Amino acid sequence: MEYMLFICSDPAAPEYVAAEDNIVEWVAEMEARGVSRHGDRLRPVEDATTVSVRAGEVVVSDGPFAETKEWIAGYDVIACSDLDEAIEVASKHPMARFGKIEIRPVWPIGI
Amino acid sequence: MGPTAVQTALETASAVETARITATLIRVTGDWSLAEDCVQDSFARALADWPERGIPRNPGAWLTTVAKNRAIDRMRSAASEKRAVHELAILTELQGLSDEADRAPAADDDRLRLIHTCCHPALPIDARVALTLRTVAGLTTGEIARAFLVSEATMSKRLVRARAKIRDAGIPYRVPPRSSYPDVRPGSWPCSTLCSTRDIRPRKATN
Numbered sequence: 001m002e003y004m005l006f007i008c009s010d011p012a013a014p015e016y017v018a019a020e021d022n023i024v025e026w027v028a029e030m031e032a033r034g035v036s037r038h039g040d041r042l043r044p045v046e047d048a049t050t051v052s053v054r055a056g057e058v059v060v061s062d063g064p065f066a067e068t069k070e071w072i073a074g075y076d077v078i079a080c081s082d083l084d085e086a087i088e089v090a091s092k093h094p095m096a097r098f099g100k101i102e103i104r105p106v107w108p109i110g111i
Numbered sequence: 112m113g114p115t116a117v118q119t120a121l122e123t124a125s126a127v128e129t130a131r132i133t134a135t136l137i138r139v140t141g142d143w144s145l146a147e148d149c150v151q152d153s154f155a156r157a158l159a160d161w162p163e164r165g166i167p168r169n170p171g172a173w174l175t176t177v178a179k180n181r182a183i184d185r186m187r188s189a190a191s192e193k194r195a196v197h198e199l200a201i202l203t204e205l206q207g208l209s210d211e212a213d214r215a216p217a218a219d220d221d222r223l224r225l226i227h228t229c230c231h232p233a234l235p236i237d238a239r240v241a242l243t244l245r246t247v248a249g250l251t252t253g254e255i256a257r258a259f260l261v262s263e264a265t266m267s268k269r270l271v272r273a274r275a276k277i278r279d280a281g282i283p284y285r286v287p288p289r290s291s292y293p294d295v296r297p298g299s300w301p302c303s304t305l306c307s308t309r310d311i312r313p314r315k316a317t318n
Contacts (some may be wrong), residue, residue: 001281083233084281105280 002037002106003086007074022099030078035089039076043051073099077106112183116160121154124170129154129249131171132178137228138284139204141230143274146186147246153177178207222247224284229273231282245270 023100027073030036064071073095083103090101129150136146153174169174185188186202229243241259250258256266276282 003281080281082281083231084283084285085232086281091212107279 001082001086002077002079003083004104004106005039005076005090005093006102006104007076007093007095008070008100008102009073009075010062011032011069014089014097014100017093017099020097023094024090026093029092030076030089035078035085037077037079039074039078041074042072043069044073069098114162117137117158117166120161120166120170121157124157124174126249127155128171128174130222130247131226133246134173135175135226136182138221138224139208140182140186140201142223143277145182149181150174152181171204175208179205180250220286224286226249228277228282231277233251233280233282234273238269241266241269242273258278290305 015055027036044065048062050061050063053057077091078086078089080089083105086103090103091098093101095101132153133146133150136149137143140146140303155173156177157170161167171309183205185200186198186205189198192210226247229246230239234242237259241255242254244258252270253263259266261269272286
């Protein structure tokens, strides 16, 4: 099964410590295990643009569509045997310690 | 065969066998609704069959055979439609299931797996307890609704949502290894205790 990991900031989490960031090891392990499909960081919400179409008009606004204290800082698409493996993979990600991670199963649209 | 004797035999079988057979079918097919439907069907067949032909010597094995064959029929039609290798593999395993083996410790393992799936931390705590009471302890949705002080419709929706999440989020059907995460399954201990407590099912008044 494929899962999307939303790597989120969390104001309540311990402060980021560069020396404890094991992202390089995490990526290496997940690629070696064949778990990692793709993933990356995302630019901060200041760089977000929101688009919608209303009554045929394209409406473009700056900023994210939801104003929250937590924001998505990155994403990873992973392939795992089940939710327990996805939880294990997410728990090893550095942002599980410095933020939090939402796991969502990919729901193939089958087109 | 008197209707009372059949009813008593069915009630006993329902209390003792439902979770075992359901757990085994879920393990093999991975399909919660299919397993529950097939077990329901086996009881419906017993209700029609036993008053005519008598109560079988081993009601549990009889019910297992009927439920298993029903699952094979349903998997077969699904497999022939899709020709899915995965479903054919399940079919082979189903056919290999022995009715007697299901009464051995393996079936208890299946029940343990079932409790751990029902009590997975990705499910809300009230859904964990409700699902375990429904699937493992065999309480009716109405009985669980009364215990939770909610309407039967609300409880029914909660159970449907929990089963859907197990399927769609890929919650595995296994006993988690001790090392996997520290606070393994809050909910599974109260459920195990509840399930092993006799007389959890309110008995119907004899008259």
